[in-house]
Amino acid sequence: MTPTVDLAQITAATFADARYGIFINNEWRSAQDGKTFTVENPATGDVLMTIPDAGAADAQAAIDAAYAALPAWSALPAGQRADMLRKVAALMLERRERLATIMTLEQGKPLAEARGEITYAASFLTWFAGEAERVYGQIVPANTPNKRILVLRQPVGVCALITPWNFPAAMLTRKLGPALAAGCTAICKPAEQTPLSALELGHLFVEAGFPPGVVNIIPASNPIPFSNAIFDDERVRKISFTGSTEVGRILITNSAKTIKRMSLELGGNAPFIVFDDADLTAAVRGAITSKFRNSGQTCICANRIFVQRGIYERFAEAFTREVAGMKVGNGLLPDSNIGPLIDLPARDKVQRHVENALAHGAQLLTGGTPLPAEANPTRTFWTPTVLANASTDMLVAQEETFGPVAPLIPFDDEEQAITWANDTPFGLSAYFFTRDVSRVFRVAERLEFGIIGANDALPSTAQAPFGGVKQSGLGREGGSVGIDEYLEVKYLALGI
Ligand code: SIN
Numbered sequence: 001m002t003p004t005v006d007l008a009q010i011t012a013a014t015f016a017d018a019r020y021g022i023f024i025n026n027e028w029r030s031a032q033d034g035k036t037f038t039v040e041n042p043a044t045g046d047v048l049m050t051i052p053d054a055g056a057a058d059a060q061a062a063i064d065a066a067y068a069a070l071p072a073w074s075a076l077p078a079g080q081r082a083d084m085l086r087k088v089a090a091l092m093l094e095r096r097e098r099l100a101t102i103m104t105l106e107q108g109k110p111l112a113e114a115r116g117e118i119t120y121a122a123s124f125l126t127w128f129a130g131e132a133e134r135v136y137g138q139i140v141p142a143n144t145p146n147k148r149i150l151v152l153r154q155p156v157g158v159c160a161l162i163t164p165w166n167f168p169a170a171m172l173t174r175k176l177g178p179a180l181a182a183g184c185t186a187i188c189k190p191a192e193q194t195p196l197s198a199l200e201l202g203h204l205f206v207e208a209g210f211p212p213g214v215v216n217i218i219p220a221s222n223p224i225p226f227s228n229a230i231f232d233d234e235r236v237r238k239i240s241f242t243g244s245t246e247v248g249r250i251l252i253t254n255s256a257k258t259i260k261r262m263s264l265e266l267g268g269n270a271p272f273i274v275f276d277d278a279d280l281t282a283a284v285r286g287a288i289t290s291k292f293r294n295s296g297q298t299c300i301c302a303n304r305i306f307v308q309r310g311i312y313e314r315f316a317e318a319f320t321r322e323v324a325g326m327k328v329g330n331g332l333l334p335d336s337n338i339g340p341l342i343d344l345p346a347r348d349k350v351q352r353h354v355e356n357a358l359a360h361g362a363q364l365l366t367g368g369t370p371l372p373a374e375a376n377p378t379r380t381f382w383t384p385t386v387l388a389n390a391s392t393d394m395l396v397a398q399e400e401t402f403g404p405v406a407p408l409i410p411f412d413d414e415e416q417a418i419t420w421a422n423d424t425p426f427g428l429s430a431y432f433f434t435r436d437v438s439r440v441f442r443v444a445e446r447l448e449f450g451i452i453g454a455n456d457a458l459p460s461t462a463q464a465p466f467g468g469v470k471q472s473g474l475g476r477e478g479g480s481v482g483i484d485e486y487l488e489v490k491y492l493a494l495g496i
Contacts, residue, residue: 007332011041014101015049020195022054023202023217025065026210032057037221039196042108042340043330045378049196054220059187059229062216066158066185067235069213074155074183081181082129087208089125092118092169092201099169099200104331106194107168108339108380109294111331120460121169124478127462128177131483135182142493150492155183156261157237159486160230162189162223162251164242165342166297168197174466174477175240175263176215182486184238188217189226191243193342195219227254234258238486241265242299245426245471263475263485265299265467267400268428271421272302272457273443275414276310278433279455283311284318286457287406290431292326292384293458295338296404297346299472300429300451300460304390304397305408306417312410316365316388323384323406324366329375338404340380347380350403354385356395357407362387367404392420400426414443422448428468431457450476 021028035053040046052058073081092099100114107114138151161175172188179186190198198217205215220226230236231254238261241251245266255262272290274283290302307315331339341347347370354368367385370376382404390396390407397407411417421430429451432443440454450468453459460466465479475485 005333007044007330010101010332011046011048011105014098014105018049018196018200020049020051020199020219022052022058022062022219023199023215024058024062025212025216026206027212029058031055032061037192037219039106039193041105042193042342042378042380048105051195051199051219054218054226056225056229059218059226060233062187062218063158063229063233063235065213065216066187069185069211070155070158073185073211073214076183078132078135078181078183081183082132084208084210085125085129085132085177085180088201088204089122089129091204091207092122092125095204099197101332102200103168103194103197104339106196107165108342109331110336110339111334113294114331117167117170120462121173123462124170124173124177127478128181128483131178131480132181134480135483135487140491146496148494148496150494152490152492153487154490156486156488157184158235159184159186159238159240160189160236161186162239162241162243163191163198165191165193166294166299168194169201171242172198172201178477178483179240179486180214182483184486185214186216187230187236188215189223190217190219192219192221192223227251231255231257237261239263240477240485248473261485263477264473265477266428266471266473267426268299268301268468268472269303269400269424269426270300270429270431270449271417271447272305273417273421273430273432274305274307274311274315275417275432275434275436275439276308277435278311279435280311280314280318282455283315283433284322286431286433286453286455287319288322290453290457291406292323292338292404295341295382297342297402301402302406302431302457303400304392304420305406306411306420307408308417309410309412312408316386316408319406319408320365320386323386326384328371328381328383338381338384340378341382341403342380344379346402347382350382350401350405353394353396353399353401353403353405354387357387357390360391360394362390362394362407392423414439418443418446422446425471426468427470428472429453429459
């Protein structure tokens with residue numbers, strides 16, 4: 001039986017004392033032109049908050065503030081910057097329940113996943129607090145005795161950080177952590193669907209003692225005025241963006257004007273390969289985790305599930321049984337495993353992929369429909385779906401579905417699996433399950449992806465360099481190399 005939860009009461013209590021605006025210089029401002037926009041709950045359609053809608057003048061004010069704050073922030077000893085980052089991380093963990101509730105309300109993901117995201121998000125601040133203290137230079141031997149060469153690493157400068165709606169907290173801290181640790185200041189543009197998680201974090205930065213102007217957060221219903229202000233301004237030296245490959249392409253083109261550093265974490269089309277010798281239980285559990293995390297709305301979700309013929313029937317049966325048992329519903333309800341999709345276009349894409357697969361010969365093993373109308377107020381809830389005997393030419397294998405649809409594609413041998421897996425312009429993440437250690441190395445080395453999970457469906461962690469190859473992006477976030485994205489290398493040739 002579904003436990004009783006007073007959803008309206010939770011929403012009212014969460015936002016009763018909330019104060020959000022355009023966050024510049026540690027102040028909460030209205031938009032200069034007075035505009036506002038609404039943030040809605042994708043599970044109910046209810047308006048959660050009406051907040052200021054930043055335009056070009058507000059973006060400009062944020063750039064001014066970040067630029068003014070840069071000299072003092074970058075000159076602060078790294079240990080002091082690290083202490084402040086650790087303080088925000090501690091506050092995030094202390095306020096985890098509130099932050100997770102805000103996230104579920106504006107994004108839709110189940111509360112347990114939102115709690116997990118807050119912990120994950122805090123880990124980037126802690127990790128990069130450590131890295132702040134390890135930004136070393138080099139002394140390089142010169143080729144004459146009266147010369148020395150010193151290599152310095154210095155903050156890039158003002159950074160524009162543009163984050164997506166699917167991980168409203170973790171994608172922000174994965175960028176802010178290294179930027180602030182390196183001594184950069186930041187202007188953050190959260191996704192228009194989910195600005196509240198980012199704005200709530202703004203309060204924690206103030207509480208942790210961050211000086212005005214170091215972190216600025218610009219909510220806007222339309223990202224274009226913000227982007228144009230960034231592109232036009234020489235003082236913004238770096239853009240970090242997580243989102244679609246189409247938008248990434250536009251950012252690359254437009255940033256040519258003032259030649260900015262770029263980090264891009266873009267789309268994926270992850271293969272998930274189950275070899276005959278895989279541990280069946282682990283492979284099924286892994287496929288569930290990878291495919292259905294955040295209702296299938298992650299860039300590293302399994303998109304194409306390749307299953308070798310010798311294990312195909314057993315995998316399909318066990319996997320379908322698990323999927324059929326998943327509970328779709330409002331993320332605040334404790335037994336929901338699958339929340340709503342972010343909006344109707346997302347839902348329409350899922351429907352198009354399912355219909356295309358069925359029209360081209362796939363069989364429906366479970367799901368395949370939206371939730372019934374009476375349980376689906378926003379029409380964005382889709383039942384977790386398994387498609388048998390899918391093939392590589394179907395839409396569901398050609399495009400990133402970004403929803404709870406699992407196409408099972410049978411394959412014959414290792415060569416075929418690798419060829420099919422690599423047959424995509426994207427190269428973010430890939431997974432495979434096998435018990436053969438030689439195959440682990442053979443396959444991992446041939447897969448053209450930045451992130452490989454071998455018998456591991458959840459490879460994301462602050463210590464690892466997250467990022468893609470091919471059209472999945474540029475640069476890495478996390479790991480010891482993550483801070484390099486926010487550092488310029490300079491050398492000093494010194495005559496003595
Ligand atoms: C993403 O979907 O872009 C991020 C997923 C993760 O960090 O695990």
